[in-house]
Amino acid sequence: MKSDIISVEGISKMYRLGEISTGTLSHDLNRWWNRIRGKQDPFESLAEANLRHTKGQSDYVWSLKDVSFSVAEGEVFGIVGKNGAGKSTLLKILSKITKPSKGCIKLDGRVASLLEVGTGFHPDLSGRENVFLNGAILGMRKHEIKSRFDEIVDFSGIERYIDTPVKRYSSGMYVRLAFAVAAHLQPEILIIDEVLAVGDAEFQKKCLGKMQDVSRRQGRTVLFVSHNIVAVKNLCNRVMLLEHGQSRLIGSVDKVLEEYQASEKDQEQGVRHNPPVDTACSFLEWYLEDQSAADRHSCFTRENFTIVFLLRSREVLPNCELNLRISLEDSSTVLFANSKDFGGQTFTLHPGDYQLRFHLNLPVSKGRYNIEAGLFCQEWVDIWRSSTRLSVLDTFEGPDREREGILNIRTQFSLQTLSRPIEIDQL
């Protein structure tokens, strides 16, 4: 078993909200007075959990509260959570940009953090000069940068512009060069914050590939924070779900991602809210057809119907497999279907919009079911679990009462009188 390389023990971070104004000095004096008497910070007990929507009583909030986890050497550890869940704060503490209010972190290796690409790039300096500047800021020695310079330029693919000031670069070129520098860092621990949200799909793929390479082949530890579920699923071994500054769940990728997606509320009505625009292909909307229920997201049990997914492809994707998962509210899967099942096929997508049709019937009890579509082309391209649920309605052909069990198959009972009594051994 590999040993832990990062151990985070009860990390908390308190922030003060609102403007820093006249209150600052008096609070500081109060705090200082308590500290020299060896007492606790008086404002800590006032601080509240970090809930964005409700207006709190206190000016102080816990941006992180008692978060603990550990990461083993060579592991890719993902951190997911909604905006304001404390992901960035956690990364800032891990990368020593700010210190925690409580708790401690133990690290056993050189850390390089990439909270942004191109940190410290100076617009007036050339690409070459910026590679050295950026590399040095990220903790590389000059001779290290020199020895990898050709590799870096090669990876970025902008040899031609290397002596041009970076302010003349397109934003794509800028990001390419910046990521190339970061990708050639050689720390034991690499901390990455959603930097992949930039650049075109091809370059993103290259970045993901590089990160996989870093963890799997070079055996480095990676901490990866992202909204991008696909990237998390493709990269990570374990994931932590942060919610309101607290660690809600740490576990396998599938388990945590299901929990994360289930926590989103249904405001979608089958239309995807903020679909990713930087993936090769994304699902946009789903609805039902050929069903007898009036609602576009409802059907009757056992009837034949069609689930329609609208999707948009931005690239040529050969031999795609399409997947459909239908699951219960507790996320246990009822059905997992793949387009190759039952002698089915794979599809080739070209840039454009498509309609994907699943033909099926659902002989299940009435209720609301999660519905999730996935597109796989060598790796996961897009996975979408809609927050709109599929409602299965009962046909009420039998007596009107609550049924138990998942299946609702047409059954028939008959009773016959036996001519001979059943022999029972009486001992």
Add this chain to the structure above:
Amino acid sequence: MNSNALKRTWREIITPQNNIFSLNLKEIWHYRDLLFILVRRDILAVYKQTILGPLWFFLQPLLTTITFVIVFARVGKMYSSDLPPILFYLSGLVLWSYFSECILRTSTFFKDNNPILSKVYFPRLIVPLSLILTNLVKLSIQLAVFIMVYLYFVITSSSVAPNVYALLFPLLIALIAGLGLGAGMIISSMTTRYKDLSHLTTFGVQLLMFVSPVIFPMSNYINSKYKLLIMANPMTGIIEAFRYGFLGKSHGFFSWGLLGYDALCVIAFLFLGILSFNAVEKTFIDSI
């Protein structure tokens, strides 16, 4: 397994506590390349896209000196020495501008470098050190101007009498650098929380110049009630010692006592600077 974990030594432990006396020189040494790359960046970036380029480093002190000569010596008639006024003002201004640049640039460095400092960790002390070094490069260019003007007057004027005390010059520069760094760090640490101070700094440094022998020689104050006030300014002893060595014993004021006082000031400022710097270094990003 568990006892193993307890015994293990971690390379780094992050805790809420500050170690306010530590300088972490080992880490700074590791980042020394960054220090020089930052200096290079600042020098290059200043004159990129300007027509005169590095000439500006020459022109700046010359133009100010000429202004001072016109305002104070010609129009104001407040200059009464046999020393060519251009040498007098230039010597004072070159040293003073190094001091004021060091203190002003250092005092705002948290704010100026916020985009970098909020995204990546490196020993924060690297930035003020790079500013001191950048200004040292500018100073040496300006000193070259001074030396040229100086050599001209050494040859043509009999009133300039250099002596062995001129050799103290590296020490004087080191004292100014320490003073600028120390005071700048104190101010920068305090402005992260109390922003009002940044308005005071520019004004304060300007005011301080009038309480120094940049405009009037120390000899003007010998019998004045402001003498102690002027002497209390640690820059006074340094500028006067510089003039004493380069321009002649009658054109400056030198005492080991005053220089010792200046050195004590530098040590005190540096000590307080490091203390206050370490106190905010790890949290300033939350309040800036």
